Amino acid sequence: MNYYGEYVTKLIEQFGKLPGIGGRTAQRLAFYVLNMPKENAEALAQSIVEAREHVKYCSCCCNLTDVDPCPVCGSSKRDQNQIMVVESPRDMAAYEKTKDYRGVYHVLHGLISPMDGISPNDIRIRELLARINENTREVILAMASTIEGDTTAMYIARLIALNNDGVKVSRIAKGVPVGGELEYVDQMTLATALRGRFEINTGKEPEEDEDN
Numbered sequence: 001m002n003y004y005g006e007y008v009t010k011l012i013e014q015f016g017k018l019p020g021i022g023g024r025t026a027q028r029l030a031f032y033v034l035n036m037p038k039e040n041a042e043a044l045a046q047s048i049v050e051a052r053e054h055v056k057y058c059s060c061c062c063n064l065t066d067v068d069p070c071p072v073c074g075s076s077k078r079d080q081n082q083i084m085v086v087e088s089p090r091d092m093a094a095y096e097k098t099k100d101y102r103g104v105y106h107v108l109h110g111l112i113s114p115m116d117g118i119s120p121n122d123i124r125i126r127e128l129l130a131r132i133n134e135n136t137r138e139v140i141l142a143m144a145s146t147i148e149g150d151t152t153a154m155y156i157a158r159l160i161a162l163n164n165d166g167v168k169v170s171r172i173a174k175g176v177p178v179g180g181e182l183e184y185v186d187q188m189t190l191a192t193a194l195r196g197r198f199e200i201n202t203g204k205e206p207e208e209d210e211d212n
């Protein structure tokens with residue numbers, strides 16, 4: 001039943017397609033937008049169109065960027081031979097805020113999750129392997145310690161061991177709460193997890209820290 005007319009219904013439908021937005025929230029957002037001053041609503045629509053138009057994936061690290069390569073990959077102050085692998089651009093931003101890391105990143109845009117039908121080919125693992133070479137000093141696997149994070153880390157570690165034997169592969173320490181999303185972890189905890197990273201010995205399970 002169409003209570004609101006064509007335009008409102010269409011707007012509600014569009015909000016309803018966003019992740020985590022149910023029918024009631026979609027309605028609330030639609031009415032909120034309709035009550036906004038016209039310029040604000042136009043600015044919102046415009047920023048969606050512009051972001052979609054101009055933002056692309058960095059051809060090196062796969063992060064979202066306006067310029068290619070992105071500012072981190074293009075910086076001479078960053079150590080291009082130390083690559084930190086993260087799940088999402090949000091996680092990268094969280095590590096950047098710690099100001100504790102001078103290497104570069106690789107953004108996977110997801111984690112392997114057979115339960116959700118996400119296979120290694122659905123995330124940016126191929127692009128990661130393509131950029132690892134004999135100059136690469138270390139690959140830091142910095143996904144959260146969830147089942148998906150650990151699965152993805154072990155998968156990548158084994159592939160690197162097969163293709164680029166000699167590259168050091170490490171995993172962040174478990175200072176990050178299990179199941180915790182990196183974005184919500186405070187900067188001190190992230191910095192500690194990074195400093196306490198341990199080398200992964202592939203072929204075996206990752207060794208625990210000596211203090212554990």
Ligand code: ZN
Pocket residue numbers: 058059060061062063069070071072073074
């Ligand atoms: Zn980049």
